[in-house]
Amino acid sequence: MNFNPQNILIINFGQLGDVILSLPALSAIREKFPNAKTTALIGKSSAEIIELTDFVDGKIAVDRVELRDSGKIWSIRQILKLAADIRRRKFDFIIDLHSLSETNLLGFLSGARHRLYINRENRSLDFLGNFQPKPPPEDKTKHATDRYLDALKPLGIENSKRFVQIYPRSSDLEKIENLQRTKNFAKKQFVGLFPGAGHPSRRWSLENFAELAKRFEQNKNLQTIVFLGPEEKNLRGEIEEKFSTETFIIDNLTIPQLAAAMSRLQVLISNDTGAMHVGALVGTPIVLLLDQRAPTTYLPLTEKLCVIRNGTLDEISVEEVFQATQEFLVN
Template sequence: MKFDPRNILVIDFGQLGDVVLSLPALAAIRQKFPRARVTVAVGGAAAAIVELAGVADETLAVDRVGLRDGPKHLSVWQIGKLVMEVRRRKFDFVIDLHSLSETNLLGFLSGASRRLYARRPTRSLDYLANFPVRPPVEDRSKHAIERYLDVLAPLKVGDVSRTPRLPVREDDSRAVEELLRKAKAGHDAPLVGIFPGAGHPSRRWPVERFAELARMLEHNDSMRVVLFAGPEERALVREARSKFPPSTVVLDRLTIPQLAAAAAR
């Protein structure tokens, strides 16, 4: 069967780290269908990751947390608006890399003639997918990168790189260097980055443990600690400042591209 879609929607509603790990799959889609227009629907903060990686023609940023936690009447209105926007774009192929019931439903309501969904027991609505060949059932023992690529198995994408790649822009590198210069960091000692946050508090290592690690790195290895944090870690930063070594550099206002530049430094 010859399959040549021209307007693809990829639903990639994971956390920031999940989207980074989905980049090899997104690159494989881009490689498999070079003539197609690829739009990635993604959580607001993660849109910058997809854009920086250059694996899509466009991103459709969605405030998933706002939809989940906001006023119900407003969430219903925003969901309706999202469905209308997706239908307006007339996608002919939808790929759902995460397969939640609500994202499967969004793909179904898109009007796309072909829908390929990850198969996740108890989470996905498999009957809403209609691609002729089904992907394997999600294997949680596999690395996330492999699980996302498994979703694409029916497309026969071939051998693709498993390494997520994010280019670093010069202006972002300069911005990071300036911040480190102001903190007098980066020349007198090696730097080590620590991010104490997590997508959910239950998955977060205690701040005290991170602080202990920071003190050990400074004392035993003469390293300078850089503490990374985002908007959701504001309270965590206040606690960390009182427990981390006084020499710790706190970078909690970086953009996503600047964070990538700092990590690549």
């Protein structure tokens, strides 16, 4: 097709896991338009993961939580400033991967000549998009990555790779290696645990994680590392109480540092959360603990994935998880 935009804005609001699952779409856009300048409009909490790729040239990070929780007048002022900033940058093509009503409106106000939106039932204002042909309506039965790639079909983008792997920065790897060196872990293999999740219903119990850690500690060649994100800080005291003193707890990492730390693991055992997607993104084998009722359309598409979802999370046994982990360790 004879379409050659020079200044593209990709609207990519979403949680960390959503943004990671959209990376194949960003890669495909870069491959389709290698000479265009591309900018991602993205949530602040997910912006750091974009920095580890070469899929975009720049980013505009928005603290959506602050906008939601602050006073209405202040939030409206910030949105107007954002709209003015986007209009000033003179984008000629808008691709809205999430196609929410508010982001569709923002793209419309940008002044961009071409706007590619998808129809998300009652969540979008896709009539404000003008790119022809239109992408197919959102199919919620498809995997999230495939839905993002479907949005690009009008551009002639087909059969793109569904999974991309990234590599941590040397500066982040050096920081993690220095941290591990202080603990004399030089000759050990690392097993990671991520016991947190955005909602308590998605968490395997801390007692189970602690029992699992004890099983690993029987092997003196293994070192168990528990990762805590910002939402898990309140769990640290309980973890220190339930886990042995041999367990190494790491928190206060940036997303790039978390990616570097997880790239050094032999395996990561995790609840369904954004951190799990970070581990998959850097090539770490994943044992994912998932409730049987949870959708599978948001799973990482890595080949190094073992999903345990027998009934509810409470029904998943420590032995079952231990054996699944052993298969990765042996291989």
